[in-house]
Amino acid sequence: xxxxxxxxxxxxxxxxxxxxxxxxxxxxxxxxxxxxxxxxxxxxxxxxxxxxxxxxxxxxxxxxxxxxxxxxxxxxxxxxxxxxxxxxxxxxxxxxxxxxxxxxxxxxxxxxxxxxxxxxxxxxxxxxxxxxxxxxxxxxxxxxxxxxxxxxxxxxxxxxxxxxxxxxxxxxxxxxxxxxxxxxxxxxxxxxxxxxxxxxxxxxxxxxxxxxxxxxxxxxxxxxxxxxxxxxx
Amino acid sequence: xxxxxxxxxxxxxxxxxxxxxxxxxxxxxxxxxxxxxxxxxxxxxxxxxxxxxxxxxxxxxxxxxxxxxxxxxxxxxxxxxxxxxxxxxxxxxxxxxxxxxxxxxxxxxxxxxxxxxxxxxxxxxxxxxxxxxxxxxxxxxxxxxxxxxxxxxxxxxxxxxxxxxxxxxxxxxxxxxxxxxxxxxxxxxxxxxxxxxxxxxxxxxxxxxxxxxxxxxxxxxxxxxxxxxxxxxxxxxxxxxxxxxxxxxxxxxxxxxxxxxxxxxxxxxxxxxxxxxxxxxxxxxxxxxxxxxxxxxxxxxxxxxxxxxxxxxxxxxxxxxxxxxxxxxxxxxxxxxxxxxxxxxxxxxxxxxxxxxxxxxxxxxxxxxxxxxxxxxxxxxxxxxxxxxxxxxxxxxxxxxxxxxxxxxxxxxxxxxxxxxxxxxxxxxxxxxxxxxxxxxxxxxxxxxxxxxxxxxxxxxxxxxxxxxxxxxxxxxxxxxxxxxxxxxxxxxxxxxxxxxxxxxxxxxxxxxxxxxxxxxxxxxxxxxxxxxxxxxxxxxxxxxxxxxxxxxxxxxxxxxxxxxxxxxxxxxxxxxxxxxxxxxxxxxxxxxxxxx
Numbered sequence: 001x002x003x004x005x006x007x008x009x010x011x012x013x014x015x016x017x018x019x020x021x022x023x024x025x026x027x028x029x030x031x032x033x034x035x036x037x038x039x040x041x042x043x044x045x046x047x048x049x050x051x052x053x054x055x056x057x058x059x060x061x062x063x064x065x066x067x068x069x070x071x072x073x074x075x076x077x078x079x080x081x082x083x084x085x086x087x088x089x090x091x092x093x094x095x096x097x098x099x100x101x102x103x104x105x106x107x108x109x110x111x112x113x114x115x116x117x118x119x120x121x122x123x124x125x126x127x128x129x130x131x132x133x134x135x136x137x138x139x140x141x142x143x144x145x146x147x148x149x150x151x152x153x154x155x156x157x158x159x160x161x162x163x164x165x166x167x168x169x170x171x172x173x174x175x176x177x178x179x180x181x182x183x184x185x186x187x188x189x190x191x192x193x194x195x196x197x198x199x200x201x202x203x204x205x206x207x208x209x210x211x212x213x214x215x216x217x218x219x220x221x222x223x224x225x226x227x228x229x230x231x232x233x
Numbered sequence: 234x235x236x237x238x239x240x241x242x243x244x245x246x247x248x249x250x251x252x253x254x255x256x257x258x259x260x261x262x263x264x265x266x267x268x269x270x271x272x273x274x275x276x277x278x279x280x281x282x283x284x285x286x287x288x289x290x291x292x293x294x295x296x297x298x299x300x301x302x303x304x305x306x307x308x309x310x311x312x313x314x315x316x317x318x319x320x321x322x323x324x325x326x327x328x329x330x331x332x333x334x335x336x337x338x339x340x341x342x343x344x345x346x347x348x349x350x351x352x353x354x355x356x357x358x359x360x361x362x363x364x365x366x367x368x369x370x371x372x373x374x375x376x377x378x379x380x381x382x383x384x385x386x387x388x389x390x391x392x393x394x395x396x397x398x399x400x401x402x403x404x405x406x407x408x409x410x411x412x413x414x415x416x417x418x419x420x421x422x423x424x425x426x427x428x429x430x431x432x433x434x435x436x437x438x439x440x441x442x443x444x445x446x447x448x449x450x451x452x453x454x455x456x457x458x459x460x461x462x463x464x465x466x467x468x469x470x471x472x473x474x475x476x477x478x479x480x481x482x483x484x485x486x487x488x489x490x491x492x493x494x495x496x497x498x499x500x501x502x503x504x505x506x507x508x509x510x511x512x513x514x515x516x517x518x519x520x521x522x523x524x525x526x527x528x529x530x531x532x533x534x535x536x537x538x539x540x541x542x543x544x545x546x547x548x549x550x551x552x553x554x555x556x557x558x559x560x561x562x563x564x565x566x567x568x569x570x571x572x573x574x575x576x577x578x579x580x581x582x583x584x585x586x587x588x589x590x591x592x593x594x595x596x597x598x599x600x601x602x603x604x605x606x607x608x609x610x611x612x613x614x615x616x617x618x619x620x621x622x623x624x625x626x627x628x629x630x631x632x633x634x635x636x637x638x639x640x641x642x643x644x645x646x647x648x649x650x651x652x653x654x655x656x657x658x659x660x661x662x663x664x665x666x667x668x669x670x671x672x673x674x675x676x677x678x679x680x681x682x683x684x685x686x687x688x689x690x691x692x693x694x695x696x697x698x699x700x701x702x703x704x705x706x707x708x709x710x711x712x713x714x715x716x717x718x719x720x721x722x723x724x725x726x727x728x729x730x731x732x733x734x735x736x737x738x739x740x741x742x743x744x745x746x747x748x749x750x751x752x753x754x755x756x757x758x759x760x761x762x763x764x765x766x767x768x769x770x771x772x773x774x775x776x777x778x779x780x781x782x783x784x785x786x787x788x789x790x791x792x793x794x795x796x797x798x799x800x801x802x803x804x805x806x807x808x809x810x811x812x813x814x815x816x817x818x819x820x821x822x823x824x825x826x827x828x829x830x
Contacts, residue, residue, distance in 0.1 A: 090739050164284045
């Protein structure tokens, strides 16, 4: 319809739809920018900060920045890789992420990013916080030990009256997600699967459905996250 | 109970964007917000319970269980602690028979810590059921607790009255203004309504041009040119709104408290001028919860101005110039001082800063173009209109026109509000405030910078040290890292909205590392880590809170490196805690080889 916008990522010439954000446009142009909170088509949270890129010397989140004509985006630089790793490592120590026992292992985007960026040990000391598990809902288990507070579930699921199924509670380092008991009664099996799939980590688990896929057939078993967009050299 | 709650919701037309007011009324009526109340509110406003809870749990002054018949919120800021808070807190605990964070067994007294309440010039201070108690001493606490136990209403405990309007019936507070230096813009005579009468003879664009010519920059700290902001907003399609940010929460600041007490008409007139310039019909004064004691008085002032045709319909006789103001109370969240978080809060939501773009001037309050201006900025506009832009721009320095109100507190003889010309040297301000043996000056509150004597020749200005106005003086005898920096880091941890990962997680990690250093367990590597993590905090966070949350540590490492180095004796990068050679000695002997190190 309208004319495409020209811009570059790390020198590579790219085209974007008018109004498109840098993250989506990058993907459409075969450039991988890592992220954890973004869901295509849903209003951006801009909260995980993993998709930070540099534009005209300023660090900004790719998911919330609309592409402008002639924009020069820095993405895969040593500085940004280090910044992203710092954030990913902060997430690992802020929660309790025990991958070997997690149902989402192999399908988890946090774990996959850590592998892609070859995280060995976080630069921060582990915090081992006390977190509550909410198993009261018949369909969905909430394990806050694994929650990275990306707000995907909060933003994605509203009922026909616009009421939230999930919401934040408290603030700062005490922030957590909670589920609405009344709205949750209407969760079907399909919905529960959808909820589990949208969660980038293993914080929302469909009950009676753990360890469904054998090792080898999970999402990130053979190829690192994002290799469908840009392969890892 | 359900009926009372229902009536409160109906009073706000079951409007979910008024959730803040609804919750405030419920908290005030029952002393807490019960699960049942949440259920009623959710039902009546067509929200889910978690929707209501997510707003409620964001704010410090909403409680899920009874806060106590007398809810005591004792300020826990740096200045409060310098002024003897510990002894006051101890007296409260002993007399009330409960510890901070709990309610006495009979439910009479609840004790809570709270962030700066805007009384740094008269600490230690506390809010008890929204009434301010200043200059507390253990003896005074004893009296107050006895009165609370006897069931005396908190208003009747006010036995000293402050100066100026503080002693008026509508304010009735023991707060003192402490105006130490009046300036050409502030606390000098002004004819109410004169500026409004002048602008109705001008076009809105002429008003904007006048403000542009004065080169007035926002006084909240960011310093965005006010005229330009208005211009951007006017160019976006209406309806438009004007919001005044009276959520001064930066620890150590209190100048707006004094403006709101002594010259609120100047502020409201400034809002009306902004409304004329951008063509807004509605304005909101977002007032921090800590200043609830001023609400009745401010509402009365608005009423007076309506009667005098300075607000309402056809203002100053100009046909179609309609504008009115409502007061939106906050409920305890520093981050709401960030303009987009303030808008979210005024819409009844969690005070989480928004992503930009869009900017508030494009999509702000209720997704409509909105100007958010600071209290001081709007007051200044009135004087610019009255005296002309040249008068204003003749004062100050090149990048920083006019004057600035600063709140001075801490280790000095004359804490209070000073109207200074931009460009003033720090040492000159210190002289005015009556100081000796100064170790450090914190300029711009915790999010600003901490400088030592070698920096006192620097100037307070956008070119050198910009500030929203909080200036705290730290004497030689203080433990800068423990008494000041650690407190500020805890403040940011408590006040982070939690959205951005670095602000939520790394602030805690930095505080813990600082604690480790203070405890004498730090190594050199810890200091380098703090510098590295702090730099990333500046880059990676969305809003000003997160971007500046590492400043207390970063600026003290920069200017007081020796304090860190003294605590970190070891020159090695790592403290491994054990010797590998010793640990493997036995096994090496057994297999008969040397350690492979």
